[in-house]
Amino acid sequence: xxxxxxxxxxxxxxxxxxxxxxxxxxxxxxxxxxxxxxxxxxxxxxxxxxxxxxxxxxxxxxxxxxxxxxxxxxxxxxxxxxxxxxxxxxxxxxxxxxxxxxxxxxxxxxxxxxxxxxxxxxxxxxxxxxxxxxxxxx
Amino acid sequence: xxxxxxxxxxxxxxxxxxxxxxxxxxxxxxxxxxxxxxxxxxxxxxxxxxxxxxxxxxxxxxxxxxxxxxxxxxxxxxxxxxxxxxxxxxxxxxxxxxxxxxxxxxxxxxxxxxxxxxxxxxxxx
Numbered sequence: 001x002x003x004x005x006x007x008x009x010x011x012x013x014x015x016x017x018x019x020x021x022x023x024x025x026x027x028x029x030x031x032x033x034x035x036x037x038x039x040x041x042x043x044x045x046x047x048x049x050x051x052x053x054x055x056x057x058x059x060x061x062x063x064x065x066x067x068x069x070x071x072x073x074x075x076x077x078x079x080x081x082x083x084x085x086x087x088x089x090x091x092x093x094x095x096x097x098x099x100x101x102x103x104x105x106x107x108x109x110x111x112x113x114x115x116x117x118x119x120x121x122x123x124x125x126x127x128x129x130x131x132x133x134x135x136x137x138x
Numbered sequence: 139x140x141x142x143x144x145x146x147x148x149x150x151x152x153x154x155x156x157x158x159x160x161x162x163x164x165x166x167x168x169x170x171x172x173x174x175x176x177x178x179x180x181x182x183x184x185x186x187x188x189x190x191x192x193x194x195x196x197x198x199x200x201x202x203x204x205x206x207x208x209x210x211x212x213x214x215x216x217x218x219x220x221x222x223x224x225x226x227x228x229x230x231x232x233x234x235x236x237x238x239x240x241x242x243x244x245x246x247x248x249x250x251x252x253x254x255x256x257x258x259x260x261x262x263x
Binding site for chain 1: 148
């Protein structure tokens with residue numbers, strides 16, 4: 001009896017995760033700008049992984065495989081937002097025509113030291129570059 | 139792990155639907171006009187593949203396939219970190235070269251103009 005409840009719960013959670021992945025893919029095709037698509041991808045990935053792995057954990061029962069799936073989930077929750085942030089930062093740094101549709105606000109004297117290339121390393125210190133910190137949508 | 143009839147028929151259907159999603163992400167990777175588009179869709183493909191590997195681990199009753207998913211997650215994270223840092227470095231270098239070239243052109247222009255003004259001053263007087 002409990003086995004049936006576990007199985008049905010697991011399959012329902014897997015179906016929910018399929019719906020979340022589908023909406024994520026619709027999101028990356030419908031949005032017009034890169035940063036919006038990045039937002040859809042990061043949100044959908046995190047929630048879809050939670051529902052899918054939770055469903056699989058229910059189906060599998062109390063097992064060693066379940067513990068490994070918990071490890072995969074924890075690792076992905078820690079690293080996936082970091083990679084999303086890195087991609088967005090690369091996009092705002094390299095896009096020249098970003099001011100056409102975004103209003104940029106610079107936070108006063110916020111200088112971020114980024115050692116992105118070894119241009120002036122011989123002269124004793126990395127260059128300080130102004131980071132485009134805060135952006136609002138028009 | 140259950141060898142139930144329900145799971146043995148439901149898992150291939152879910153795997154096929156996830157494969158269609160994988161193909162859609164690939165379309166985004168090919169079409170995307172910017173580099174961030176392509177990098178983001180490759181990241182998404184890695185996540186979907188990870189879910190497929192975990193489903194396969196229960197479908198085939200082999201528990202050690204989840205380790206493969208863990209290693210794949212680590213490698214894809216490393217790839218994203220490397221490519222973003224590399225591309226930002228390349229972009230900064232290219233911008234610096236452009237600025238240096240602009241300065242060169244500015245200096246040449248200034249030198250030419252000063253010579254020209256000297257000549258005109260002499261002839262008028």
